[in-house]
Amino acid sequence: MDPGSRRRRAIVAVVAAAASFLALTSTVAAQSPNRELIDGLEYQLLYVALPLTLFVLMILVYAAVKFHDNDNPQPTTEDPALEITWTAATAIILLFVGLSAYSVLVNPYVSPSQANDVETNGSQEGLESIEDLPETDDEVVYAEGYQWEWQATYPGTNVTTENEIVIPAGEDVTFWLTSGDVIHSLFIPDLGVKQDAFPGEYTRARTTVDEPGRYDAVCAEFCGAGHSRMDADVVVVERETYDQWLEDNDGDDGDGDNVTEAPVPG
Structure with a gap:
């Protein structure tokens, strides 16, 4: 079996394993809103992180295979458009993570001080008895x-x-x-x-x-x-x-x- 075929099979196996994992975990019913919120956040982040991880791994494999015997390596030329693109993409991903986490953290089940049934002024300080x-x-x-x-x-x-x-x-x-x-x-x-x-x-x-x-x-x-x-x-x-x-x-x-x-x- 040639190396290229082995690499393709390995990538397919990783993708299949990840899909099987997502299918199995998504069938577990949450028993409380707390667990549902936390699981939902984990799945959202996983759906973003998994494709990015596979994308980076494929680039690393490609670079390792293509340039492993390069006797005269050259530095990467400047590419402002590429740098702007990956900086903007990183900012968008971080914004998505922040907004997703914030929507969970302010929920009154995860942060009970946010519940509107009691007056705690947003904190639990001073509750000593x-x-x-x-x-x-x-x-x-x-x-x-x-x-x-x-x-x-x-x-x-x-x-x-x-x-x-x-x-x-x-x-x-x-x-x-x-x-x-x-x-x-x-x-x-x-x-x-x-x-x-x-x-x-x-x-x-x-x-x-x-x-x-x-x-x-x-x-x-x-x-x-x-x-x-x-x-x-x-x-x-x-x-x-x-x-x-x-x-x-x-x-x-x-x-x-x-x-x-x-x-x-x-």
């Missing part, structure tokens, strides 16, 4: 990270869970996050949720989960020797199941710190 937290139309869960577990409490009840966070499906949910010791970060990969939790402060994460089920959550900020064991389940159930679960496990000990030992639904 539950009393400071603004009212929201979302279902609210307070989540506290500490070495090395997650503890969730549910407003208006005496229910507290450890390493399991229960939320209703199909509704906007706000997680108010804080930490009892060092910096932690609640990361739910399948839902595209990631937010740091700071000692003495409250930060907000926001999502809507379409499908009931269990989703893995981990700490994404190194927080000590037990960091790798700091995981939890986000349990998403129908609204009726959620309300019934809260009612069944709402202890009346009056101190707001009743860690439920009843099975979590789902």
Whole structure:
């Protein structure tokens, strides 16, 4: 087989593999608007980056093959039109990347401070206690990270869970996050949720989960020797199941710190 045929086969194989990858990844349904936004941005950038990468690789292969035995190489002559063209093309690509990323970053699910249901003046500074937290139309869960577990409490009840966070499906949910010791970060990969939790402060994460089920959550900020064991389940159930679960496990000990030992639904 001649070298030219081998090169053509290699290029075709790379293109086919890339097309197969795009076809497979595009069939995975996002479970939340957060994940949908992030996946959409990744696909947009991939659709731009992949052709450019193949184009550059083909030029490199062409140059390596054509000039590999050139005994008298000459510098490239000046070509203002070409330089203007690739500078303008680079500027257009960067503008596209910036606008695509901006449209995702300002979304109220990715940046909850942009949500119009609370008045936070565009930031979350100064939220140092539950009393400071603004009212929201979302279902609210307070989540506290500490070495090395997650503890969730549910407003208006005496229910507290450890390493399991229960939320209703199909509704906007706000997680108010804080930490009892060092910096932690609640990361739910399948839902595209990631937010740091700071000692003495409250930060907000926001999502809507379409499908009931269990989703893995981990700490994404190194927080000590037990960091790798700091995981939890986000349990998403129908609204009726959620309300019934809260009612069944709402202890009346009056101190707001009743860690439920009843099975979590789902």
